[in-house]
Amino acid sequence: MYKNGMDFPNEGFVQNTIESYFDKKGFIKESISYTDYAGVNTETREKWRVEAKGLTGNVGLDFRTGLGQLIQRMDDPNANYGIAIPNIPSYLRQVEQIKPWVREKFQLHILVINEDGVVYHLKPNKPLIGE
Numbered sequence: 001m002y003k004n005g006m007d008f009p010n011e012g013f014v015q016n017t018i019e020s021y022f023d024k025k026g027f028i029k030e031s032i033s034y035t036d037y038a039g040v041n042t043e044t045r046e047k048w049r050v051e052a053k054g055l056t057g058n059v060g061l062d063f064r065t066g067l068g069q070l071i072q073r074m075d076d077p078n079a080n081y082g083i084a085i086p087n088i089p090s091y092l093r094q095v096e097q098i099k100p101w102v103r104e105k106f107q108l109h110i111l112v113i114n115e116d117g118v119v120y121h122l123k124p125n126k127p128l129i130g131e
Helices: 011-024 059-072 089-096 100-105
Strands: 027-029 037-041 047-052 079-086 108-113 119-122
Touching: 011 027, 011 037, 011 047, 011 079, 011 108, 011 119, 047 059, 059 079, 059 089, 079 089, 089 108, 100 108
Parallel strands: 047 079, 079 108
Antiparallel strands: 027 037, 037 047, 108 119
16 A cells, blocks of 8 residues: 555554554544545544655655645644654755744644654644754
8 A cells, every 4th residue: 555665754654653643642533535644533623634744755845745735625724734754854854944934824733753653743833943
């Protein structure tokens, strides 16, 4: 299913980690064909839509594609939208290029996945380290 496999830092690993992360937080996965992860918490009614990306030959292009996919599909003003990436320098450099006001304006969440499966959630209104 995943061209580069299920190991870190590939998309399969990122996808599985995100699904597990939200599952442990009480989210029920929704079937929405245009997104890598869609879920709702039945108690809080919180909704998430996440695009997952992994290491490829052109990280910059893939990251920008993920952002475009998210923005084009922002159809629910009550949902949280995020991009999930592996914690590797090439992806972190891409995140650093997004201005803080842009992340806040679009309410863009960044979910950084470590090799051990820990998810670091960078909220839209929080600065990156060093900003």
